[in-house]
């Protein structure tokens with residue numbers, strides 16, 4: 035069953051459109067991540083679901099109950115949607131203690147005093163804030179405030195939690211720890227989580243499904259983290275999921291030549307389609323270089339020693355690619371190169387895209 | 399598990415918007431519109447020429463000219479004095495800077511008409527203490543200075559108005575990023591060049607904005623001109639409006655002249671406010687950041703002691719001397735006696751506080767009026783600012799426009815407006831009651847409340863309220879539990895910003911008082927006019943004490959609240 039269904043949602047601000055005819059559904063109990071570059075409209079989408087903004091057109095259902103239906107004039111206010119929300123900037127109330135912050139949703143729901151006490155302390159414990167419940171937010175670190183926000187969103191046992199970059203202000207260690215705690219909480223309490231971020235690592239680590247949104251607020255692909263990583267639907271997704279190499283490949287009858295030269299692409303699986311201009315895309319880690327005469331012949335144009343890694347920029351008949359390998363491997367295999375050296379290139383994995391579709395994705 | 403509840407709440411937002419608009423319309427817009435209407439609408443038709451003719455009458459034309467002359471002189475004087483002292487206390491190694499800075503702000507709390515009274519006692523051509531001293535003991539044949547003159551009036555206004563510029567320029571100089579100056583210095587510019595090329599252009603917007611405030615204040619200012627000008631036939635716009643309406647008991651002609659003059663004030667005020675926004679909005683200002691820096695200090699060297707002495711003399715002469723005179727005269731048995739111990743007593747104060755009904759009532763009136771106006775305006779201001787700053791509702795534009803009105807309507811205009819609106823023509827007659835003064839106070843001080851409350855509300859980030867909505871709180875509950883506690887310091891500030899000035903208010907209440915509804919200001923002024931100089935001075939002294947105590951309480955509270 036879908037806990038959220040958005041149909042044909044359009045939302046914009048006077049000077050620019052943000053979301054256009056967007057459709058998305060989230061299943062009950064899953065941990066769903068919306069990934070997209072900064073400014074693409076993730077927060078706007080979250081605010082629409084929470085009810086802080088109204089769409090111009092379209093419908094939103096929570097638990098199959100319409101909460102926004104612009105034609106019917108339905109617009110349920112946020113307090114009646116029964117959601118837990120954690121904001122990008124925590125939004126813990128500075129005039130209330132940790133306890134009061136977490137207790138507020140229960141107070142509003144008229145939960146008896148002793149039950150409030152018990153449930154809040156339980157929550158304080160879960161988010162690891164034991165002993166800090168009498169402090170004011172100004173006496174807490176950023177990470178601790180974030181935990182308070184998390185606890186406050188969870189204490190009312192909402193069926194759906196909306197999280198907007200809740201870990202953005204934590205240091206790397208704490209972030210890692212907290213993201214598994216969120217995952218743990220989600221499993222333990224059986225809540226559905228909609229997690230919004232531009233950090234693909236978190237997205238892939240904790241989600242059951244991921245949606246990738248582009249700069250224009252269009253969802254490019256939805257799938258499990260594995261699907262997204264292994265079978266990116268288009269160059270945008272591919273690019274977004276990691277630093278990508280794109281090299282131009284030209285079709286000439288049944289031959290595929292790299293760049294402007296006449297070396298055939300050393301890859302068996304050829305793209306289907308009539309286009310003349312193609313692009314082969316691969317991650318730097320999917321490139322292997324060797325001194326043996328196999329694959330494509332290229333010239334090293336730039337060599338960077340980055341400590342543990344060696345980073346090379348290689349030109350093949352006018353097409354450029356980047357690759358990196360661990361320095362000790364490079365030493366062992368005699369691959370410490372300098373600009374001007376010739377070298378041979380092969381691929382472990384690559385994806386074909388028509389060059390047409392790459393406009394705006396590739397930054398050279 | 400919590401669930402969706404599909405019961406949509408009714409239009410609370412619309413209700414608040416409507417209430418806010420209603421408050422501003424009733425209190426400010428309606429009276430002002432009536433003034434414009436009466437100025438141009440005569441006997442059922444639009445009559446622009448009539449208004450022009452009124453302005454061409456010698457008396458009104460003269461008042462217009464006087465308002466301009468006095469405003470111009472006061473503005474120029476205050477700007478020079480304010481900028482100079484601001485520079486001295488922020489950018490030089492003047493000794494006792496902290497103390498001086500505090501002292502230069504004192505005139506802000508002193509009512510200028512009380513100051514004018516003191517200067518009248520000191521420098522009136524024949525009876526003034528200083529003039530007499532020079533004539534009797536130093537062989538002068540005439541007065542050394544006649545305070546009943548344009549120069550006299552303007553100088554007294556400068557003494558009380560220069561803090562407007564002082565405060566703005568101090569702020570700008572303190573917030574100015576010293577690296578701007580340092581980088582100029584590194585590139586070899588001398589201090590004089592830096593001041594001329596970098597510092598002055600950077601603080602110019604603050605100077606101009608302070609100057610415009612003074613201009614606005616002075617043009618519409620009643621007290622000083624009333625105390626010092628009328629004797630010599632110098633009227634400005636507010637004093638002429640008062641004189642006309644007072645003399646004729648509110649005849650049609652007088653009201654019409656009043657409305658035309660008031661219209662001139664409204665238009666000038668609108669122009670001034672517009673210019674001020676324009677200046678503050680211009681890009682210049684952004685170089686001044688929000689942080690506090692330690693600015694570069696100029697070494698005064700040989701001038702250090704003379705400058706300090708000059709500052710002390712200024713403070714002594716403009717702040718201490720008038721205050722002492724008020725207290726001394728207030729303690730005299732009869733005006734004209736010398737200040738020897740046997741002529742001084744506390745009897746006047748006892749008389750005023752416990753025996754004399756006029757002054758006792760005045761104190762009670764002012765305190766209750768000020769308190770009530772402050773409470774009402776504080777809450778109304780919070781509501782209106784909330785809509786303007788925080789709410790997204792259709793029709794907010796109207797409110798934003800109305801919200802600008804209180805800033806540009808001078809006190810004397812408001813007084814005339816409430817007379818037109820609430821003396822029976824529209825079914826409500828508050829004339830000669832305290833209610834009409836209360837309404838006028840609310841209109842007059844709304845700007846303070848809007849300013850303090852919107853500043854406080856800007857600090858309350860939207861997501862704090864959204865978080866509580868997401869927790870299930872309705873809009874009302876969020877207001878009560880989140881917004882109100884967080885804007886409390888702003889509301890408290892608004893309360894005191896209204897309560898204190900209303901205790902010494904004169905411009906509005908002088909136009910609206912009835913025998914039983916005198917305020918402290920009115921009582922001091924009328925007693926002084928009636929020749930009850932010592933009683934009037936004693937009441938003024940008591941007013942000063944109340945104001946100073948009030949200011950201490952504010953400072954104490956605002957330090958605690960960390961505002």
Ligand SMILES: Nc1ncnc2c1ncn2[C@@H]1O[C@H](COP(=O)(O)OP(=O)(O)OP(=O)(O)O)[C@@H](O)[C@H]1O
Nearest residue numbers: 047052070071072073074075076077078079231232
């Ligand atoms: N209230 C608003 N008025 C006008 N434009 C807005 C408003 N809120 C958001 N936008 C615009 O909508 C677009 C999407 O904003 P949004 O906040 O959803 O980005 P985001 O994906 O959450 O980015 P980030 O990862 O940086 O938080 C942006 O271009 C933003 O400028």
Ligand SMILES: [Mg+2]
Nearest residue numbers: 076077122198
């Ligand atoms: Mg965002």
